[in-house]
Amino acid sequence: MHVAITGASAGIGAALAREYASRGAKLTLVARRKDRLEELAKEAKHAFTVQADLGDVDHCADWVDDAVRTLGPIDVLVNNAGIQIIGPTESESVHKGEDLLRLNVFAPMRLTRAILPSMLERKTGTIIDIASAAAIGPMPGMFYYNASKGALANASEGLRGELLGTGVHVVTVYPGPVDTDMGQAGYTKYEQTTISRLAPLGRADVLAKRIVRAAEKKKARVIYPRLYVLAFMFPGLARWVTPRISPPLLPRNVQPK
Ligand SMILES: NC(=O)c1ccc[n+]([C@@H]2O[C@H](COP(=O)([O-])OP(=O)(O)OC[C@H]3O[C@@H](n4cnc5c(N)ncnc54)[C@H](OP(=O)(O)O)[C@@H]3O)[C@@H](O)[C@H]2O)c1
Structure with missing residues (x-):
């Protein structure tokens, strides 16, 4: 099985790489920090x-042909x-914000578009999209x-329905806070409150196991830590509750645009 993982140099991506490696998968590991990828490889x-x-969207899929030539068709x-980016909306750099959208939205969509045709042709394959609980309770x-x-x-959930019966499956992942560089950096942006101290913090290795199992069993989605299942079941309530229990943002200097 050939598994291609973006953002494999740290956190959830590295944990997924380890989990798939332990199952004997062939791995394509993509990120900017090559030294970390080599170590993991x-x-x-x-x-x-x-x-x-x-984030360079026009070239984000340039590696796909080389990966296929080296390890065979991509199965996952x-x-x-x-x-x-966390901060007061009115003072956030619009350029950084739009860079984020390119990396978090356009790159996965381009990669899906680049790899899906071969999966459809072979009538097999899995696409795993790492979204966030922020998609349910912003x-x-x-x-x-x-x-x-x-x-x-939303793109991920819709694509799964579109692909029903084709042999290609899509898993949408909704992590709440997970103990990674990103997860830890998030805490430094908010005041600590009783509720934020009590909120469960997930582990990347546990999440990785759940994702791999969900892909094997063709489950639609993974929501972790489990508490966030409640948000998925009651999205209206989640959207009402989230801003009311979220810790206040720490004040910071206004950044130039
Ligand atoms: N941790 C959480 O609490 C949490 C919660 C919900 C959802 N998520 C989602 O889970 C995913 C992984 O997050 P994480 O917590 O594992 O974050 P992380 O520890 O910060 O790792 C992020 C990964 O993305 C890669 N990356 C960042 N910018 C990149 C770029 N321009 N080009 C290529 N790769 C890039 C990084 O590699 P390089 O720096 O080497 O390029 C790194 O491997 C993200 O999509 C995140 O939004 C995380």
Whole structure:
């Protein structure tokens, strides 16, 4: 099985790479930090590493042909690479915000478009989209991030329906807070409150196992930590509750545009 993972150099992507490597998968690992990818590649029997800035949307799929030539057709595409911006919306750089949208939304859509035809032709394949619980209960202070994850989640959910009966399956993943560089950086942007201290923090290795199992069992989605299933069941309530229990943003200097 050939699994291609974007954003494999850290966090959830690296945990997924380890989980798939432990199952004997051939891995294509994509990110900007090549040294980290090379280190991780040692854990897999067969691995192909790609140094790429996926925010450069016109070239974000340039590696696909080389990966296929090296390891064979891609059986699983994991659209995981992403960044987060947290801060007061009115002072956020519009350019950085739009860069985020390119990486978090347009790159996964381009990669899906690049790889889906071969999956359809072979009548098999899995696309795993790492969205966020922010797609269900958007967080204050995440103007661009909320938009990006809502867009990716909706595209992913719709594509799964479109592909019913084709042999190609789509898994949409909704992580709540997970203990990674991104997860930890998020905490530094908000005041600590009793509720934020009590909120469950997920583990990347546990999430990775759940994602791989969901893909094998052709489950539609993964929501983790489990508490966030409630948000999925009652989205209206989640949207009402989230801004009311979210910790206040820490004040910061206004950044120039
Ligand atoms: N952690 C959480 O609490 C949480 C919650 C919900 C959803 N998520 C989502 O889960 C995914 C993974 O997040 P994480 O927590 O594992 O974050 P992370 O630890 O910050 O890792 C992000 C990964 O994305 C890659 N990346 C960032 N910018 C890139 C670019 N321009 N081109 C190519 N790769 C790039 C990074 O690699 P390089 O820097 O080496 O390029 C890294 O491998 C993201 O889509 C995130 O939105 C995370």
